Amino acid sequence: xxxxxxxxxxxxxxxxxxxxxxxxxxxxxxxxxxxxxxxxxxxxxxxxxxxxxxxxxxxxxxxxxxxxxxxxxxxxxxxxxxxxxxxxxxxxxxxxxxxxxxxxxxxxxxxxxxxxxxxxxxxxxxxxxxxxxxxxxxxxxxxxxxxxxxxxxxxxxxxxxxxxxxxxxxxxxxxxxxxxxxxxxxxxxxxxxxxxxxxxxxxxxxxxxxxxxxxxxxxxxxxxxxxxxxxxxxxxxxxxxxxxxxxxxxxxxxxxxxxxxxxxxxxxxxxxxxxxxxxxxxxxxxxxxxxxxxxxxxxxxxxxxxxxxxxxxxxxxxxxxxxxxxxxxxxxxxxxxxxxxxxxxxxxxxxxxxxxxxxxxxxx
Numbered sequence: 001x002x003x004x005x006x007x008x009x010x011x012x013x014x015x016x017x018x019x020x021x022x023x024x025x026x027x028x029x030x031x032x033x034x035x036x037x038x039x040x041x042x043x044x045x046x047x048x049x050x051x052x053x054x055x056x057x058x059x060x061x062x063x064x065x066x067x068x069x070x071x072x073x074x075x076x077x078x079x080x081x082x083x084x085x086x087x088x089x090x091x092x093x094x095x096x097x098x099x100x101x102x103x104x105x106x107x108x109x110x111x112x113x114x115x116x117x118x119x120x121x122x123x124x125x126x127x128x129x130x131x132x133x134x135x136x137x138x139x140x141x142x143x144x145x146x147x148x149x150x151x152x153x154x155x156x157x158x159x160x161x162x163x164x165x166x167x168x169x170x171x172x173x174x175x176x177x178x179x180x181x182x183x184x185x186x187x188x189x190x191x192x193x194x195x196x197x198x199x200x201x202x203x204x205x206x207x208x209x210x211x212x213x214x215x216x217x218x219x220x221x222x223x224x225x226x227x228x229x230x231x232x233x234x235x236x237x238x239x240x241x242x243x244x245x246x247x248x249x250x251x252x253x254x255x256x257x258x259x260x261x262x263x264x265x266x267x268x269x270x271x272x273x274x275x276x277x278x279x280x281x282x283x284x285x286x287x288x289x290x291x292x293x294x295x296x297x298x299x300x301x302x303x304x305x306x307x308x309x310x311x312x313x314x315x316x317x318x319x320x321x322x323x324x325x326x327x328x329x330x331x332x333x334x335x336x337x338x339x340x341x342x343x344x345x346x347x348x349x350x351x352x353x354x355x356x357x358x359x360x361x362x363x364x
Contacts, residue, residue: 040138100165188221203226
C-alpha cells in the first residue's frame with residue numbers, strides 16, 4: 001500500500017470507517033535515522049488514527065535498532081517490519097520480501113528492533129544513540145505539536161509485528177513462519193501470495209491457514225490478508241483459516257465504509273452458521289461528499305504540487321453508479337479540491353436531475 005495509505009487516507013479511514021488498527025506506509029530505516037524530510041513523510045499521523053503502527057523496512061540490523069528508538073519516540077502504538085513488499089527495487093536489494101531468502105538476517109533484524117524498543121523504553125535518548133541531528137530535530141518538532149509541555153506520557157514498550165508473504169518464488173510459508181516465530185513478534189501478518197505473484201491470481205488462504213497453525217502454536221497472533229472486499233468474505237476467511245483477524249488493503253481503496261462492519265464481523269465469526277451480513281449502503285451524495293472531503297484533507301496535509309497523488313483515490317471512489325467511468329476519467333485529471341467540487345456539481349446537475357426527470361415522466 002505504498003503511495004496509498006498516507007496521512008490523509010488514514011485520517012479518512014479512521015474517522016469514517018473506524019478500523020481496529022492502521023498501519024503507515026512503509027519507511028526506509030536509513031531515511032528515518034538520517035532525518036530525510038521526504039523520507040519521514042510516511043511517519044506523519046493524526047491522533048484520531050490510534051492505534052497507529054509505523055511500518056518500516058530495510059536490511060541493516062543496526063539501522064533497525066536506531067529506527068526503533070525514533071518510532072517509539074514519535075508516540076506510535078506499535079512497530080511493524082515489512083518483510084513482504086514485492087516491489088522489485090525493494091526485494092532485489094534484500095529488503096521487504098527479499099528477507100524471505102535470508103532468514104538468519106531476518107531474525108537478526110527482529111532481535112535488533114526489539115532491543116531498540118526495549119532500550120528506548122528504559123530511557124535511552126535519541127541523542128545518546130547517535131541519531132543524526134536532522135532526525136532528532138524532526139522528532140522534537142513532531143512531538144512538540146503532539147504533547148503539551150510536561151504532559152508527555154511515560155515511556156512504555158510498544159509491540160513488534162511483522163508482515164510477510166507465502167514465499168519468494170515458491171510457497172515456503174510453513175518453514176518461513178517457523179523461522180519468524182523464533183523472533184517472537186506479537187503478530188505475524190501473511191499475504192496469501194508469493195513475491196513472484198505480486199497481486200496476480202487469487203490469494204491462497206489454505207496456505208495462510210496452514211501457516212496460522214504453526215505460528216499460533218508459538219503463542220503468536222496471526223492476521224490474514226488478500227482479496228477481502230466484503231464483510232461476508234471477512235467472516236468466511238476468518239472461520240475457514242482460523243486466523244485471529246484480517247487486514248484489508250485494496251478493499252478499502254475508495255471504500256472507507258468497509259470498516260463500519262467490524263463489530264458485525266466479530267459477532268458473526270463466533271457463530272457456527274453465521275447469517276449473511278448486510279454490506280454498508282452508501283448513497284451517491286455520501287460518496288461524492290467523501291471525495292470532496294478527502295481531496296480537501298489531502299490539500300491540508302500536502303503542498304499543491306503533490307495533488308496528482310490524490311487522483312488515484314478519486315478514481316477508486318468512482319464505481320457502482322451511472323456514468324462512473326466518465327466521472328473517473330475526469331477525476332484523474334484534477335489538480336485541486338475545487339476541481340473535484342466542480343466535477344461533482346456538474347454531475348449532480350446533469351445526470352441526477354436527468355434521472356429524476358425520467359422517473360417523473362414514467363409515472364405520468
